[in-house]
Amino acid sequence: MTININRRSLLTGAGALTISVVLPGASARAAVFGAATRPELKPENLSTYITLNADGSCTAYWGKMDMGQGTDVGVSQMIAEELDLPIEKVTLMQGDTATSVNMGGASGSTGVQSGGKAMKSAAAEARYQLVELASKHLGVPADQLTVSNGVVSSKTDASKKVSYGDLIGGRYFDTQLTWNKQIGNALFVEGKGKPKAVSEYKVVGTSPPRRDVAEKVLGTADFISDIKVPGMVHARMVMPPVVGAEPVNVDEASVKDIPGVQIVRIKEFLAVAAPKEWDAIKASRQLKVTWSDVKPPFPEQKKLYEHIRNAKAIKRDDGKDVGNVDEAFKNAARIVEATYEWPFQSHAGMGPACAVVDYKPDGLSTVWTPTQKPHFGRDGVANALGLPQEKVRGIYAHGSGSYGRNDSGDAAAAAALVAKALGKPVRMQFMRAEGTGWDPKGPASVHTSRAAIDKDGNVTAWHFESKGFSRLDVNSNESEPAHTLAGQQAGVPLKFEAAFGAPEESYGFPAKRKAWEVVAPLVERSSPVRTSHLRDPVGPQIHFASESFIDELAFSLNMDPVEFRLKNLKDPRDLAVVKAAAEKAGWKPRTAARKEVRGDVLVGQGISFSQRSGSRCAIVAEVEINRSTGKVWGRKFTVGHECGIIINPQLLTQTIEGNIVQGTSRSLWEEAKFSQSTVTSVDWLSYPILDMTEAPEMIDVVLIDRKDLPPNGAGECSMRPIAAAIANAIYDATGVRQRQAPFTPERIKAGFV
Amino acid sequence: MATRIELNVDGKAHTIEADPDMPLLYALRDDLGLKNPRFGCGLAQCGACTVWINGEPVRSCITTVDSVGASKVTTLAGIGKDGKPHKLQEAYIAEQVPQCGYCLNGWLMTGAALLEHTPKPTDAQIRDAMAGIKCRCGTHVSILRAVKRASQA
Ligand code: FES
Numbered sequence: 001m002t003i004n005i006n007r008r009s010l011l012t013g014a015g016a017l018t019i020s021v022v023l024p025g026a027s028a029r030a031a032v033f034g035a036a037t038r039p040e041l042k043p044e045n046l047s048t049y050i051t052l053n054a055d056g057s058c059t060a061y062w063g064k065m066d067m068g069q070g071t072d073v074g075v076s077q078m079i080a081e082e083l084d085l086p087i088e089k090v091t092l093m094q095g096d097t098a099t100s101v102n103m104g105g106a107s108g109s110t111g112v113q114s115g116g117k118a119m120k121s122a123a124a125e126a127r128y129q130l131v132e133l134a135s136k137h138l139g140v141p142a143d144q145l146t147v148s149n150g151v152v153s154s155k156t157d158a159s160k161k162v163s164y165g166d167l168i169g170g171r172y173f174d175t176q177l178t179w180n181k182q183i184g185n186a187l188f189v190e191g192k193g194k195p196k197a198v199s200e201y202k203v204v205g206t207s208p209p210r211r212d213v214a215e216k217v218l219g220t221a222d223f224i225s226d227i228k229v230p231g232m233v234h235a236r237m238v239m240p241p242v243v244g245a246e247p248v249n250v251d252e253a254s255v256k257d258i259p260g261v262q263i264v265r266i267k268e269f270l271a272v273a274a275p276k277e278w279d280a281i282k283a284s285r286q287l288k289v290t291w292s293d294v295k296p297p298f299p300e301q302k303k304l305y306e307h308i309r310n311a312k313a314i315k316r317d318d319g320k321d322v323g324n325v326d327e328a329f330k331n332a333a334r335i336v337e338a339t340y341e342w343p344f345q346s347h348a349g350m351g352p353a354c355a356v357v358d359y360k361p362d363g364l365s366t367v368w369t370p371t372q373k374p375h376f377g378r379d380g381v382a383n384a385l386g387l388p389q390e391k392v393r394g395i396y397a398h399g400s401g402s403y404g405r406n407d408s409g410d411a412a413a414a415a416a417l418v419a420k421a422l423g424k425p426v427r428m429q430f431m432r433a434e435g436t437g438w439d440p441k442g443p444a445s446v447h448t449s450r451a452a453i454d455k456d457g458n459v460t461a462w463h464f465e466s467k468g469f470s471r472l473d474v475n476s477n478e479s480e481p482a483h484t485l486a487g488q489q490a491g492v493p494l495k496f497e498a499a500f501g502a503p504e505e506s507y508g509f510p511a512k513r514k515a516w517e518v519v520a521p522l523v524e525r526s527s528p529v530r531t532s533h534l535r536d537p538v539g540p541q542i543h544f545a546s547e548s549f550i551d552e553l554a555f556s557l558n559m560d561p562v563e564f565r566l567k568n569l570k571d572p573r574d575l576a577v578v579k580a581a582a583e584k585a586g587w588k589p590r591t592a593a594r595k596e597v598r599g600d601v602l603v604g605q606g607i608s609f610s611q612r613s614g615s616r617c618a619i620v621a622e623v624e625i626n627r628s629t630g631k632v633w634g635r636k637f638t639v640g641h642e643c644g645i646i647i648n649p650q651l652l653t654q655t656i657e658g659n660i661v662q663g664t665s666r667s668l669w670e671e672a673k674f675s676q677s678t679v680t681s682v683d684w685l686s687y688p689i690l691d692m693t694e695a696p697e698m699i700d701v702v703l704i705d706r707k708d709l710p711p712n713g714a715g716e717c718s719m720r721p722i723a724a725a726i727a728n729a730i731y732d733a734t735g736v737r738q739r740q741a742p743f744t745p746e747r748i749k750a751g752f753v
Numbered sequence: 754m755a756t757r758i759e760l761n762v763d764g765k766a767h768t769i770e771a772d773p774d775m776p777l778l779y780a781l782r783d784d785l786g787l788k789n790p791r792f793g794c795g796l797a798q799c800g801a802c803t804v805w806i807n808g809e810p811v812r813s814c815i816t817t818v819d820s821v822g823a824s825k826v827t828t829l830a831g832i833g834k835d836g837k838p839h840k841l842q843e844a845y846i847a848e849q850v851p852q853c854g855y856c857l858n859g860w861l862m863t864g865a866a867l868l869e870h871t872p873k874p875t876d877a878q879i880r881d882a883m884a885g886i887k888c889r890c891g892t893h894v895s896i897l898r899a900v901k902r903a904s905q906a
């Protein structure tokens with residue numbers, strides 16, 4: 001820390017740092033600390049994360065993102081806590097490559113658990129530095145100082161005090177932190193300041209409101225689609241009728257009546273642009289294109305699961321066996337076995353993706369994008385523009401929700417290609433058919449679960465196998481052309497990673513094997529079923545299978561599903577969420593489907609549970625099934641949830657509610673449909689989601705607050721167990737197992753007869 | 754071909770040059786620079802583009818601009834009274850309804866119209882009035898709470 005003696009102390013000739021007495025109400029600054037300009041944006045600089053303003057408020061800079069669940073409020077609470085500031089005095093800036101370092105963006109529910117942890121550590125260091133400055137300023141040893149509300153004062157003489165604003169407000173910390181040399185999710189920094197004890201918390205655990213709600217509700221917030229740049233043109237994509245076809249002939253005359261229209265074509269990539277938005281849309285519809293003749297690349301939809309079963313595995317992960325699985329199956333008195341299937345699903349954002357690229361070949365270009373990862377997204381756009389990363393600034397703009405790697409990165413890359421080709425700022429917006437038909441998909445998969453039972457009715461082994469498409473045909477970081485649709489259309493081959501996953505649980509069966517296999521993508525490049533992360537990547541499909549099977553197992557052993565879980569789960573935290581959900585829901589023990597009839601409806605209750613990277617969640621679903629239509633209503637959900645210490649109970653509850661609704665939608669309705677030529681689910685009729693008329697009547701959330709544990713990710717955990725909870729409830733109501741998602745009226749009705 | 758079209762939006766008169774068959778949505782967003790009606794589907798399937806025409810919620814993505822005539826168009830910016838937000842907007846803020854908020858325009862414009870006609874709607878009336886509007890983030894139970902709250906305000 002540089003310390004500059006200010007003019008007044010020079011004039012008085014007194015000792016620079018100890019003479020100042022801050023008169024009540026006066027804003028006297030006896031010494032000037034810190035740097036006048038913000039030091040370089042480097043991970044090791046404290047100023048990269050925390051700055052104090054002249055009014056004593058804090059502006060923090062975060063390299064992660066909130067996507068509407070309020071993670072930014074949670075992280076602000078953690079910062080306010082360490083700085084002893086009221087929450088209103090902490091502003092968190094996010095998603096701008098010019099002001100924050102890459103901390104991974106929104107990614108795998110790590111916002112609080114790693115991003116928040118790093119910010120908390122930086123804030124603790126800022127507080128430490130501020131107390132040190134105050135000590136010099138007041139002439140009081142640091143250990144005799146206390147901080148309240150952003151004012152540092154002597155513990156013994158309350159008249160000796162100085163505010164953060166007077167110490168360093170408007171200037172910048174110029175000290176360093178120890179940086180772990182990682183960027184992205186793993187970035188962590190640490191200084192001399194140690195975070196507070198939980199017992200001293202005042203802000204963490206309360207529920208301050210979101211910062212973006214009022215402006216969104218009042219309609220004053222700018223979303224990505226509202227951003228305009230002078231000279232900007234509107235762009236739209238023209239997509240092939242058969243996946244893999246290239247435009248052989250593009251008839252420019254077919255759109256010549258449209259003012260200012262321009263066409264951009266790079267191999268398979270075909271876009272139109274015009275100064276007026278409607279003209280760009282018209283041109284995209286009117287343009288006559290002759291496409292190359294390619295063989296329709298997809299299997300028949302009804303043979304999808306057969307395709308997965310028969311396809312050669314390109315990667316297998318055997319996991320780590322517990323006990324001797326093969327031996328247990330050899331000695332089994334009987335074996336219980338079942339197979340489950342899960343379809344491709346779309347992100348299907350409320351609005352198709354949009355991005356604005358202001359291309360300045362000789363200056364600083366800018367991309368506005370609603371991606372979860374503005375830093376990586378910026379890298380991708382720089383790549384598409386052929387510019388070094390430092391010549392492009394990435395700025396997050398509100399978009400239509402993001403639940404993983406949706407189509408935002410594709411729109412940004414497409415905008416960049418058009419901007420570069422035309423040398424103009426471009427606003428690219430996809431139409432609905434691209435948003436639903438061509439967005440990255442959650443992978444389709446099949447799962448086989450087997451259990452060995454001995455002659456006394458004990459489970460001696462459990463063997464769970466998944467086989468499906470990878471969850472990462474395209475990487476969620478969007479930083480390379482290979483990972484965007486536009487990049488692939490322009491000729492860069494898919495660079496996919498074979499990845500899946502396994503159930504997360506603590507069942508104490510003596511032997512366990514959890515393995516997975518991944519099959520090759522259906523199409524090498526530019527595929528509308530290329531997979532990537534969709535909220536809780538592969539979690540819903542895996543736990544639909546594993547937790548449906550646990551129910552099947554319980555009934556086959558003549559046990560109640562809750563009792564079975566309580567008997568076999570070993571981790572006390574798992575037991576706690578199962579108990580919490582079952583008790584609050586008024587669980588009715590049963591050893592077979594109850595098939596309760598209430599007038600026109602069949603009524604059922606089912607439970608499911610899972611862990612997710614350290615958090616855990618149990619859900620009791622109560623469903624009503626219309627006997628004539630087969631339509632399922634998820635009427636009530638009771639959720640037991642534990643994610644360590646809770647930062648903001650209200651926003652956590654609403655996050656869980658959102659997951660329950662979206663998860664119910666995916667369980668009951670969602671399946672990407674395709675012909676052998678292309679994806680045919682392209683709008684809200686062909687890709688229906690849960691309607692308001694089908695929304696739950698009640699979501700009852702029981703939060704378990706573990707103040708003794710660090711905060712853990714909560715954005716996705718409650719997405720995992722929903723499908724199985726619903727499937728198990730449907731079984732309770734009908735006596736029929738749903739082993740294929742989604743549980744559409746047709747499938748349910750088929751079970752009645 | 755583009756023709757002169759007059760529009761009355763949120764109490765203000767505007768003249769634009771546009772294709773008569775261009776959807777009203779693009780007149781509002783692109784020509785007038787208003788942002789609250791949003792593009793969600795362009796197919797009348799989601800509600801994001803909803804405006805009121807003479808007080809009735811209408812999907813501006815399928816309403817041609819020349820069909821509007823002298824009708825009064827109201828956007829989200831115009832549903833408040835006396836410089837105050839609509840009570841449904843206040844309820845949405847109190848209930849912290851949105852996640853991303855991209856869908857809000859449709860729910861608010863439809864919900865506010867419902868409350869104008871039916872100040873004390875039942876749960877079933879609320880659900881029916883909102884049928885077909887989409888929210889991908891799944892904020893449905895918060896929306897129901899907010900409409901209830903506004904109806905009691
Ligand atoms: S954009 Fe008009 S209803 Fe979807």
Ligand code: FES
Nearest residue numbers: 854856888889890
């Ligand atoms: S809040 Fe995101 S679509 Fe409704």
